[in-house]
Amino acid sequence: MLTNELKQKLIEIVGVENYEDTKATRLVYSYDATPNYQAMPDAVISPRNTKEVSEIVKLCNQHQIPIVPRGSGSNLCGGTCPIEGGLVLLFRHMNQLLEIDEENLTVTVQPGVITLDMIKAVEEKGLFYPPDPSSMKISTIGGNINENSGGLRGLKYGVTRDYVIALEIVLANGDIIRTGGKLAKDVAGYDLTRLFVGSEGTLGVITEAKLKLIPIPETKKVMLALYQDIEAAARTVSKIIANKIIPATMEFLDQPTLKVVEDFAQIGLPTNVKAVLLIEQDGAPEVVENDIERIADICTAENAVSVQVAKSPEEAEALTTARRSALSALARLKPTTILEDATVPRSEIANMVNGINKIAEKYQLDICTFGHAGDGNLHPTCPTDARNHEEMERVEEAFAEIFALAIELGGTITGEHGVGVMKAPYLEWKLGREGIAAMQAIKSSLDPTNIMNPGKMFAKESRKRVVVAR
Amino acid sequence: MLTNELKQKLIEIVGVENYEDTKATRLVYSYDATPNYQAMPDAVISPRNTKEVSEIVKLCNQHQIPIVPRGSGSNLCGGTCPIEGGLVLLFRHMNQLLEIDEENLTVTVQPGVITLDMIKAVEEKGLFYPPDPSSMKISTIGGNINENSGGLRGLKYGVTRDYVIALEIVLANGDIIRTGGKLAKDVAGYDLTRLFVGSEGTLGVITEAKLKLIPIPETKKVMLALYQDIEAAARTVSKIIANKIIPATMEFLDQPTLKVVEDFAQIGLPTNVKAVLLIEQDGAPEVVENDIERIADICTAENAVSVQVAKSPEEAEALTTARRSALSALARLKPTTILEDATVPRSEIANMVNGINKIAEKYQLDICTFGHAGDGNLHPTCPTDARNHEEMERVEEAFAEIFALAIELGGTITGEHGVGVMKAPYLEWKLGREGIAAMQAIKSSLDPTNIMNPGKMFAKESRKRVVVAR
Structure with missing residues (x-):
């Protein structure tokens, strides 16, 4: 619980103008781009630098207050929905492009930089940052890193992970660590850089990143x-x-x-x-x-x-x-749009598309399918209405079958959207209990008090697309 | 300690012909390609399949027997020197190239496959596996994965990590997990695949891998x-x-x-x-x-x-x-060849080469420098003689200065050789105490009894290039 005393301490860290807990603000940050997940945070906080992030995290660690780092909230897995309350941590003051290094082909950014702004800035120098999530006009690079965002160019150029070469991270105990460097090769210890890419804010707060660039194609x-x-x-x-x-x-x-x-x-x-x-x-x-x-x-x-x-x-x-x-x-068709990203080896795309169509028919749903065929990353999408509980049940069952089919074809439950709260109930299908146990062990080792974006990735229960109220 | 009872149980698992503990065999596996590290294992074991690996690991976990997975031992960080004794685990029966998938551009291998054999096999199909460590004629792909090997083509094509897309791993508790898949995109949970690449056998035993291929350049x-x-x-x-x-x-x-x-x-x-x-x-x-x-x-x-x-x-x-x-x-020049791989941002290569030459002069040593200039990965190499203790002291000090210089220039203590036992005393220079603590937390979470290649990566003491005898 966020006591008044804690609130005062947080205000001391960031200044009163950077701590908000009006109902209106809390409501704004109670959901993200994912339909049907909502939960109120206790407050929204906007640190101005890494040191402030560290102080916030230390305090939260002492008092077991959840922290949900959030970019633009454009993720599609409920990854930034504060389902256990606590603080939503914004990067609106940490949104600078710090350096474009033309000799080493790197760009250094704070997490709050908008992806497309950064892409345009490097392109002006004749350089290229290939990952291009469809949300790039509004998404932040910090969000992209936490979700390991993909995009249209994944087939040839890979995903966000393939371009992150160094991170500054605030760990759950408040420690500030720096991984990697402007280096094409670095094997000094475990690859924490890539472990944190795609960790969905559950292992620490990323406060700075260096990204690899390549020459722009002619x-x-x-x-x-x-x-x-x-x-x-x-x-x-x-x-x-x-x-x-x-x-x-x-x-x-x-x-x-x-x-x-x-x-x-x-x-x-x-x-x-x-x-x-x-x-x-x-x-x-x-x-x-x-x-x-x-x-x-x-x-x-x-x-x-x-x-x-x-x-x-x-x-x-x-x-x-x-x-x-x-x-x-697609979002214009019906009040609720469920967009998924089950992914298969590209040789199985025909089987997958056929399977999706059969499942849609079986559950009498309209499912439109589009996506990154070259990397087997499809987006079966169901325009529906969350208020129609009977139909939502069918949607739920249909997508469960779609995930099962993806796994059966050698695929995965999520290619680029992340697990968050939405895919958590299905994660075991991909990883098995042993795989999840290994990941939970890592989570506990780095965040023993479970303050970093709790309730994400690992399912507490089998509840699925159900509204969460607090 | 490997009691007679345990020995019998291990023989039951692998068969008597795959368990060796003669002094001659133990001596053969008491060192690897790294000069000046030697320690006797208790035995050498050659499982025939993943199930046997799992049974061996379970037994070792119960009885706290160290396991050192070893390919061809061509690493240069003392990574496969069994410094705490226990079992050296060989993959001589797990050396099959299982599949080349021309539709998905992947190759599936067991860890014991020789790197160059695999490269030749995929090239016959017009496909390309770019990582090319200089040891590729004798190194195994399992060794490459555990060390995240680099090579000459790192600048343009990246390193081993960039090509590993799926792993089968036996964890320290004996659990068998499968990560990734024939997938260009997969964000189902933490990126265990890349965490294990370069983990130097300290987190588990890799028993199978799928590698990404690309079309061979024309x-x-x-x-x-x-x-x-x-x-x-x-x-x-x-x-x-x-x-x-x-x-x-x-x-x-x-x-x-x-x-x-x-x-x-x-x-x-x-x-x-x-x-x-x-x-x-x-x-x-x-x-x-x-x-x-x-x-x-x-x-x-x-x-x-x-x-x-x-x-x-x-x-x-x-x-x-x-x-x-x-x-x-270079190895022909003197009895002992100390080859290092301090790495800097490529813009710092001139400073690094100059710095190395000054350090060589200061300590009156011959240091030859060559390496992968394009990715800042240099190999300052000192032909010396381990029996000349006075000179070895100077070598030690000179290389410590070289590592410090690399860090100062924004680089790292090891670009592609790994930490092993040799770089462990220097790891803190790159990662700080906080970074090492985070890595140790991960290590303990996955290997609480510390049986997986113990004594590697994390230094127990500041002892450096000194012979270890058991």
């Missing part, structure tokens, strides 16, 4: 391949990779998704086909030209009804932006 | 740039990267190294220059051609006295092979 091209047969589209994905071409992105959209995206973006997407693949390749001009030609040939051989290369960078940009807007577009 | 070219000025060579490295060219390898050799390598390999390397850069670029032919041309221009602008592009793949191969033989070549 050029890129985007193409659309249209299909009247979903399986043919999925087969094309495998075929392209098996032909040893790794496109920068290879996105899949089924017909229902296409329709709502076109309705939202109005850029002339075809809506009379069963599926499209949106494929981008980047690199040296000769390589891009050659790859796009070979990809087009493979699409045609796999029965694409049409293959169109974007005629201009603007047209290419419009296509990619439309794809990124899929969640926003 | 072509490659190799060039040599010769310098009469070490700083100019170092500056060239930074300049190439700052010009947004990422070569596949960028190796540095100073004159003393050049001389011994030429003496060993006899391929006509120049020995009358102060330093050379051996640069390789791979990729599409147009890109390679263009990059090599631009690199040559930069070398010339930075006062290279000569720039030569290898005229044939055979000449290129000979140059690279000569570079890989540097340790073997």
Whole structure:
């Protein structure tokens, strides 16, 4: 419990203007982008620097007050919903891009920097930060690191984890540690850097990061391949990779998704086909030209009804932006949008898409499927209404079957959204009891009082998409 | 202590032919490739499968018998020296390449597979496994994973960690867990896969791994740039990267190294220059051609006295092979060869090379420096004689200064060799007491009885390069 005495101590640390506990503020931070999870924090706190974070954490550790570090709350796993109350910790004062190092190809940032702002800043120097979660316009880099965010370019360039090379972390005991460095190689001890990437705020508070950059590709091209047969589209994905071409992105959209995206973006997407693949390749001009030609040939051989290369960078940009807007577009259909990210080996995409459709039919639900086909990371999405309890039950059961299918096909319950509170009940399906026990042991070793984002990742009970009130 | 009763139980598990405790065998496994560390194990055991590993580990956990998993023992940190006795665990029966999956671009291996055998097998399918530690002819993939081995291609392609996507692990309690999958994206819980990569056998026994592959580059070219000025060579490295060219390898050799390598390999390397850069670029032919041309221009602008592009793949191969033989070549000079791998941000290479030379002069030692300049990973190497205690003292002090300098320049005490027993006394310099405490907490949480390769990574005392006898 946050006593008045503790409140005063917290105010002493951050200043009265950086401690808020009005009902209105608490309400604002009681939920994130994840539908159907809500819980009130006791207060919202905005430290100005790492030292203040450390002091806050020490105090919370002494008094067992939960801390939920939060960027923009754009995660889709309930990862920043303060389900056990306590403090929501914001980085609105720790939002500086500290350095772009052009000799070592690194950028140093505070956690509150908006992802796209950082991407634009490095691109101005001819450098490239590939991870591009669809939320990048609003997400923070701290949030991306905690969730190990993916994006459209995962296939060729990897995910956030592959670009984090150093962290400053405040541990649950208040200790400040620094991992890694501006180093391509570093094996001094366990890889704490990557352990913290994707740890969802459950192991400590990340207060600074160094990210690896690469030279920006010289050029890129985007193409659309249209299909009247979903399986043919999925087969094309495998075929392209098996032909040893790794496109920068290879996105899949089924017909229902296409329709709502076109309705939202109005850029002339075809809506009379069963599926499209949106494929981008980047690199040296000769390589891009050659790859796009070979990809087009493979699409045609796999029965694409049409293959169109974007005629201009603007047209290419419009296509990619439309794809990124899929969640926003789908969210307009019904009051509640359940978007998932079950992921399979890319060779299993056809089986997965078919399986999802069968499950949707079985539970009489509309499920639109789109996603990063190139890395097997699909987003089956169900527009529904949380007030319709009977339908929500069916949604719950359908997605449980989808997760089970993903595991059966050698996949995982979450490719890029994280476990948070939403996937916690399913984590054991992927890891087994022994795997979870190992992770819990690590959690307890670094956070023995369980103050760091408690209730996330490890399920206390099997409760699923149910509103939590406090 | 390994009682007779325990010995019988171990023999029951693996069969009498897979349990050896003759003095001769124990002696063979009392040391690895690291000079000056030796300790006798109680026995050497060769399980035939994961289930046997689990049974061995359970038994050892009950009776607190140390287990030292060992590949070919080619590590350079004393990582497989059984300094607290117990069992050396070999993978000579677990050495199968289980699968090459051309659709998902993965290879599944048992830990005992020889790295180069695996590389050759995947290259036959047109696929590429980039990590290429110089020991790859004899090292095992299990050893590479436990040490997070680097190699010549780290700059462009990363290190072993960047290619491990799934592991089967026997934990210290005997539990068998499986992490990851044939997945480009997976955020189901903490990243145990990467935590175990580079954990030096201190957290569990890796019994199977899936590795990510990429398409093999179409072509490659190799060039040599010769310098009469070490700083100019170092500056060239930074300049190439700052010009947004990422070569596949960028190796540095100073004159003393050049001389011994030429003496060993006899391929006509120049020995009358102060330093050379051996640069390789791979990729599409147009890109390679263009990059090599631009690199040559930069070398010339930075006062290279000569720039030569290898005229044939055979000449290129000979140059690279000569570079890989540097340790073997240097090892011929004196009875003991101390090879280190202090690593700095690449912008600091000139400062580091200069610093190493000053330190060598101060302690009146011959230190040859070569290494992976592109990723700041240098190998200052001192040919010496362990029997000369006075000189060994100076070697010890000189390398301590080299490590301190690396840290001061924003670097690390080890880029690719690991901590093992050799770097343990220096680990605190890089991580601070708080960082080590966090790592020890993780170690204790997963291995509470401290049976997994005990005495490694965390120093019990400040003893350094001293022979350990048991």
